[in-house]
Amino acid sequence: MIVNPDIENYLTSLSPVEDEVLRDMERLGKERQFPIVGPLVGRLLYQLVLIIGAKRVFEMGSGFGYSAYWFAKAVGEDGEVVFTDIHKKNAQLAKEFFRRGGVEGRVRIEVGDSLEILGCEKGEFDIIFNDIDKEYYPKVLEKAAGKLRRGGLLISDNMLWFGRVLMDKPPEESTKGVKEFTRILFSSTDFFTTIIPLRDGVSLSVKL
Numbered sequence: 192m193i194v195n196p197d198i199e200n201y202l203t204s205l206s207p208v209e210d211e212v213l214r215d216m217e218r219l220g221k222e223r224q225f226p227i228v229g230p231l232v233g234r235l236l237y238q239l240v241l242i243i244g245a246k247r248v249f250e251m252g253s254g255f256g257y258s259a260y261w262f263a264k265a266v267g268e269d270g271e272v273v274f275t276d277i278h279k280k281n282a283q284l285a286k287e288f289f290r291r292g293g294v295e296g297r298v299r300i301e302v303g304d305s306l307e308i309l310g311c312e313k314g315e316f317d318i319i320f321n322d323i324d325k326e327y328y329p330k331v332l333e334k335a336a337g338k339l340r341r342g343g344l345l346i347s348d349n350m351l352w353f354g355r356v357l358m359d360k361p362p363e364e365s366t367k368g369v370k371e372f373t374r375i376l377f378s379s380t381d382f383f384t385t386i387i388p389l390r391d392g393v394s395l396s397v398k399l
Contacts (some may be wrong), residue, residue, distance in 0.1 A: 193351045193388055202231055210264075212292040216257045227257040228322075228348055232390050236320070239344060239395070240265035245317035248272045249338065251305035251331065252323035256285025256298075258348075262320070263294035272298045273312070275305040306334050315340040321347040325365035328372035336381060339398045345382065347372070351392030
Protein backbone atom coordinates (compact mmCIF):
# COMPACT_ATOMS: atom_id res chain seq x y z
CA MET A 192 0.00 0.00 0.00
CA ILE A 193 1.43 3.38 -1.04
CA VAL A 194 -1.13 5.74 0.48
CA ASN A 195 -0.79 6.70 4.16
CA PRO A 196 -2.95 4.17 6.07
CA ASP A 197 -4.70 6.99 7.94
CA ILE A 198 -5.71 8.59 4.64
CA GLU A 199 -6.81 5.20 3.34
CA ASN A 200 -8.96 4.66 6.44
CA TYR A 201 -10.43 8.15 6.16
CA LEU A 202 -11.42 7.67 2.53
CA THR A 203 -12.88 4.25 3.26
CA SER A 204 -14.91 5.67 6.14
CA LEU A 205 -16.60 8.17 3.83
CA SER A 206 -18.51 5.42 2.08
CA PRO A 207 -18.45 2.12 3.96
CA VAL A 208 -19.20 -0.99 1.94
CA GLU A 209 -22.81 -2.04 2.56
CA ASP A 210 -22.85 -5.03 0.21
CA GLU A 211 -22.65 -8.18 2.33
CA VAL A 212 -20.95 -10.14 -0.45
CA LEU A 213 -18.21 -7.55 -0.82
CA ARG A 214 -17.68 -7.49 2.94
CA ASP A 215 -17.33 -11.28 2.97
CA MET A 216 -14.85 -11.13 0.10
CA GLU A 217 -12.83 -8.48 1.90
CA ARG A 218 -12.85 -10.59 5.05
CA LEU A 219 -11.68 -13.63 3.10
CA GLY A 220 -8.90 -11.67 1.45
CA LYS A 221 -7.67 -10.52 4.85
CA GLU A 222 -7.87 -13.99 6.39
CA ARG A 223 -5.97 -15.61 3.53
CA GLN A 224 -3.67 -12.64 2.92
CA PHE A 225 -4.93 -12.74 -0.65
CA PRO A 226 -4.39 -9.46 -2.53
CA ILE A 227 -7.60 -7.77 -3.67
CA VAL A 228 -7.99 -4.23 -5.00
CA GLY A 229 -10.06 -3.17 -1.99
CA PRO A 230 -13.10 -0.91 -1.73
CA LEU A 231 -11.50 2.36 -2.86
CA VAL A 232 -10.21 0.90 -6.13
CA GLY A 233 -13.44 -1.10 -6.43
CA ARG A 234 -15.42 2.15 -6.35
CA LEU A 235 -13.09 3.62 -8.98
CA LEU A 236 -13.65 0.64 -11.29
CA TYR A 237 -17.40 0.91 -10.80
CA GLN A 238 -17.33 4.63 -11.60
CA LEU A 239 -15.18 4.18 -14.70
CA VAL A 240 -17.73 1.72 -16.09
CA LEU A 241 -20.45 4.33 -15.61
CA ILE A 242 -18.35 7.15 -17.08
CA ILE A 243 -17.65 5.42 -20.39
CA GLY A 244 -20.86 3.36 -20.52
CA ALA A 245 -18.95 0.08 -20.55
CA LYS A 246 -20.88 -3.10 -21.29
CA ARG A 247 -18.06 -5.54 -22.06
CA VAL A 248 -15.25 -5.96 -19.56
CA PHE A 249 -12.36 -8.43 -19.71
CA GLU A 250 -10.44 -9.22 -16.55
CA MET A 251 -6.92 -10.60 -16.63
CA GLY A 252 -6.17 -12.33 -13.34
CA SER A 253 -9.44 -12.25 -11.43
CA GLY A 254 -8.47 -14.08 -8.23
CA PHE A 255 -11.66 -15.05 -6.42
CA GLY A 256 -13.66 -12.35 -8.16
CA TYR A 257 -13.55 -9.20 -6.03
CA SER A 258 -12.94 -6.68 -8.82
CA ALA A 259 -15.05 -8.72 -11.24
CA TYR A 260 -17.95 -8.39 -8.80
CA TRP A 261 -17.60 -4.59 -8.79
CA PHE A 262 -17.53 -4.61 -12.60
CA ALA A 263 -20.54 -6.94 -12.80
CA LYS A 264 -22.58 -4.66 -10.54
CA ALA A 265 -21.73 -1.69 -12.77
CA VAL A 266 -22.29 -3.10 -16.30
CA GLY A 267 -25.96 -3.85 -15.67
CA GLU A 268 -28.13 -6.77 -16.66
CA ASP A 269 -27.22 -6.43 -20.34
CA GLY A 270 -23.49 -6.29 -19.71
CA GLU A 271 -20.82 -8.98 -19.66
CA VAL A 272 -17.69 -9.45 -17.58
CA VAL A 273 -15.19 -12.10 -18.63
CA PHE A 274 -13.50 -13.51 -15.53
CA THR A 275 -10.16 -15.24 -16.10
CA ASP A 276 -7.89 -16.95 -13.61
CA ILE A 277 -5.45 -19.79 -13.88
CA HIS A 278 -6.66 -21.47 -10.68
CA LYS A 279 -9.86 -23.51 -10.80
CA LYS A 280 -10.41 -23.15 -7.04
CA ASN A 281 -10.49 -19.37 -7.38
CA ALA A 282 -13.06 -19.66 -10.15
CA GLN A 283 -15.27 -21.96 -8.09
CA LEU A 284 -15.14 -19.61 -5.14
CA ALA A 285 -15.89 -16.61 -7.34
CA LYS A 286 -18.87 -18.36 -8.90
CA GLU A 287 -20.49 -18.75 -5.49
CA PHE A 288 -19.91 -15.08 -4.67
CA PHE A 289 -21.44 -14.06 -7.99
CA ARG A 290 -24.45 -16.29 -7.31
CA ARG A 291 -24.94 -14.80 -3.87
CA GLY A 292 -24.70 -11.28 -5.28
CA GLY A 293 -27.18 -11.96 -8.08
CA VAL A 294 -24.71 -11.14 -10.86
CA GLU A 295 -23.73 -14.63 -12.06
CA GLY A 296 -25.65 -14.11 -15.30
CA ARG A 297 -23.38 -11.18 -16.15
CA VAL A 298 -20.09 -13.03 -15.65
CA ARG A 299 -18.49 -15.59 -17.96
CA ILE A 300 -15.88 -17.60 -16.11
CA GLU A 301 -12.82 -18.84 -18.00
CA VAL A 302 -10.06 -20.86 -16.32
CA GLY A 303 -6.61 -20.68 -17.86
CA ASP A 304 -3.92 -18.27 -19.02
CA SER A 305 -5.46 -14.79 -19.28
CA LEU A 306 -3.25 -13.70 -22.17
CA GLU A 307 -4.16 -16.76 -24.20
CA ILE A 308 -7.87 -16.43 -23.43
CA LEU A 309 -7.87 -12.75 -24.42
CA GLY A 310 -6.20 -13.64 -27.72
CA CYS A 311 -9.08 -15.99 -28.55
CA GLU A 312 -11.87 -13.54 -27.74
CA LYS A 313 -14.08 -12.20 -30.52
CA GLY A 314 -15.07 -8.56 -30.78
CA GLU A 315 -13.87 -5.58 -28.77
CA PHE A 316 -14.09 -4.72 -25.10
CA ASP A 317 -14.84 -1.40 -23.44
CA ILE A 318 -12.50 -2.13 -20.52
CA ILE A 319 -9.64 -4.55 -20.03
CA PHE A 320 -8.47 -4.86 -16.43
CA ASN A 321 -4.94 -6.18 -15.96
CA ASP A 322 -3.91 -7.83 -12.70
CA ILE A 323 -1.90 -10.87 -13.78
CA ASP A 324 1.50 -11.90 -12.40
CA LYS A 325 3.69 -8.82 -12.71
CA GLU A 326 6.54 -10.44 -14.65
CA TYR A 327 4.08 -10.87 -17.54
CA TYR A 328 2.89 -7.26 -17.57
CA PRO A 329 5.10 -6.27 -20.55
CA LYS A 330 3.12 -8.70 -22.74
CA VAL A 331 -0.24 -7.15 -21.91
CA LEU A 332 -0.37 -4.05 -24.13
CA GLU A 333 0.29 -5.92 -27.36
CA LYS A 334 -2.51 -8.39 -26.57
CA ALA A 335 -4.93 -5.78 -25.27
CA ALA A 336 -4.50 -3.17 -28.00
CA GLY A 337 -6.34 -5.16 -30.65
CA LYS A 338 -9.13 -6.21 -28.28
CA LEU A 339 -10.02 -2.78 -26.92
CA ARG A 340 -12.33 -0.33 -28.67
CA ARG A 341 -11.21 3.20 -29.41
CA GLY A 342 -11.96 5.26 -26.32
CA GLY A 343 -11.81 2.12 -24.20
CA LEU A 344 -9.72 1.74 -21.08
CA LEU A 345 -6.84 -0.54 -20.22
CA ILE A 346 -6.65 -0.46 -16.42
CA SER A 347 -3.72 -2.00 -14.55
CA ASP A 348 -3.31 -2.60 -10.83
CA ASN A 349 -0.14 -2.51 -8.67
CA MET A 350 1.60 0.01 -10.90
CA LEU A 351 3.63 1.41 -7.98
CA TRP A 352 4.33 -2.10 -6.70
CA PHE A 353 4.75 -1.18 -3.03
CA GLY A 354 7.33 1.47 -3.98
CA ARG A 355 9.69 -1.03 -5.58
CA VAL A 356 9.42 0.86 -8.87
CA LEU A 357 11.79 3.43 -7.33
CA MET A 358 14.63 0.92 -7.46
CA ASP A 359 17.12 1.67 -10.26
CA LYS A 360 18.08 -1.99 -10.71
CA PRO A 361 15.34 -4.14 -9.18
CA PRO A 362 16.38 -7.77 -8.63
CA GLU A 363 12.87 -9.23 -8.82
CA GLU A 364 11.33 -10.15 -12.16
CA SER A 365 7.98 -8.82 -10.91
CA THR A 366 9.36 -5.32 -10.34
CA LYS A 367 11.22 -5.40 -13.65
CA GLY A 368 7.94 -6.37 -15.32
CA VAL A 369 5.99 -3.48 -13.82
CA LYS A 370 8.70 -0.95 -14.70
CA GLU A 371 9.03 -2.20 -18.27
CA PHE A 372 5.26 -2.22 -18.73
CA THR A 373 5.11 1.35 -17.44
CA ARG A 374 7.77 2.39 -19.93
CA ILE A 375 5.85 0.72 -22.76
CA LEU A 376 2.59 2.41 -21.78
CA PHE A 377 4.03 5.91 -21.57
CA SER A 378 5.92 5.54 -24.85
CA SER A 379 2.88 4.26 -26.75
CA THR A 380 1.32 6.60 -29.29
CA ASP A 381 -1.88 4.53 -29.27
CA PHE A 382 -2.67 5.09 -25.59
CA PHE A 383 -2.74 8.03 -23.20
CA THR A 384 -1.78 6.91 -19.70
CA THR A 385 -2.07 8.31 -16.19
CA ILE A 386 -1.13 6.55 -12.95
CA ILE A 387 -3.35 7.27 -9.96
CA PRO A 388 -1.53 6.80 -6.62
CA LEU A 389 -4.51 5.07 -5.04
CA ARG A 390 -3.74 2.03 -2.87
CA ASP A 391 -0.80 0.45 -4.79
CA GLY A 392 -1.14 2.53 -7.94
CA VAL A 393 -3.73 2.16 -10.72
CA SER A 394 -2.94 3.10 -14.30
CA LEU A 395 -5.63 4.28 -16.70
CA SER A 396 -4.72 4.01 -20.39
CA VAL A 397 -7.21 5.37 -22.92
CA LYS A 398 -7.01 3.91 -26.42
CA LEU A 399 -6.73 6.80 -28.88
